[in-house]
Amino acid sequence: xxxxxxxxxxxxWIDTFTNDSPAIFTSxxxxxxxxxxxxxxxxxxxxxxxxxxxxxxxxxxxxVAPGVNLVVPSNxxxxxxxxxxxxxxxxxxxxxxxxxxxxTQFELxxxxxxxxxxxxxxxxxxxxRLLCGARDEDARQIGFDEGDKPQDWxxxxxxxxxxxxxxxxxxxxxxxxQLYGQQQGTLYNG
Numbered sequence: 001x002x003x004x005x006x007x008x009x010x011x012x013w014i015d016t017f018t019n020d021s022p023a024i025f026t027s028x029x030x031x032x033x034x035x036x037x038x039x040x041x042x043x044x045x046x047x048x049x050x051x052x053x054x055x056x057x058x059x060x061x062x063x064v065a066p067g068v069n070l071v072v073p074s075n076x077x078x079x080x081x082x083x084x085x086x087x088x089x090x091x092x093x094x095x096x097x098x099x100x101x102x103x104t105q106f107e108l109x110x111x112x113x114x115x116x117x118x119x120x121x122x123x124x125x126x127x128x129r130l131l132c133g134a135r136d137e138d139a140r141q142i143g144f145d146e147g148d149k150p151q152d153w154x155x156x157x158x159x160x161x162x163x164x165x166x167x168x169x170x171x172x173x174x175x176x177x178q179l180y181g182q183q184q185g186t187l188y189n190g
Contacts, residue, residue, distance in 0.1 A: 011048075013047075014038075028109075033169055038067075038068055039081070043176065048070045049185065050069065050111075054108075059105070064089045067080075067084035069081045071189075080115065107129035107130065110131065111134060112132065113139075113166075123157070123162060130165070131165045133172070
């Protein structure tokens, strides 16, 4: 039996989008606005689901890796925006444990709070800070199943040394989710 290879390929528009972006992001709001625009473009171009994410260096504001939801086009349920950003960052930095060298720390900026799967990957990836736009209930409201998460997942992250920032540009992030719902986008795990 021969098994197929798997290649992670971002939509073509992301290269242009990142090349036209600032080299350094100077605020949390700027990072989140950029990630929300990733999620919006992902649905407008019909490339995938309404979620965007990115890994940035803490302190410098340098973009390490973008991520968009690629579940449907890749036929792979784990290709959530956060997972894509983590995979690309780890490949870019040649490390399965970001920030473990004691030097640079990394943050994950996500247009929506992480689902149960992505929540589990964040500490293992070496993320030190998580910034979230829309809330879990916002994704559930349009029909997504975010999985079973502990009620106090944020506090669990804090206990592991991961700072969590909520509701950053939430209204803008929710608008992208609602647009996807209005367009009757695929609810691949709803």
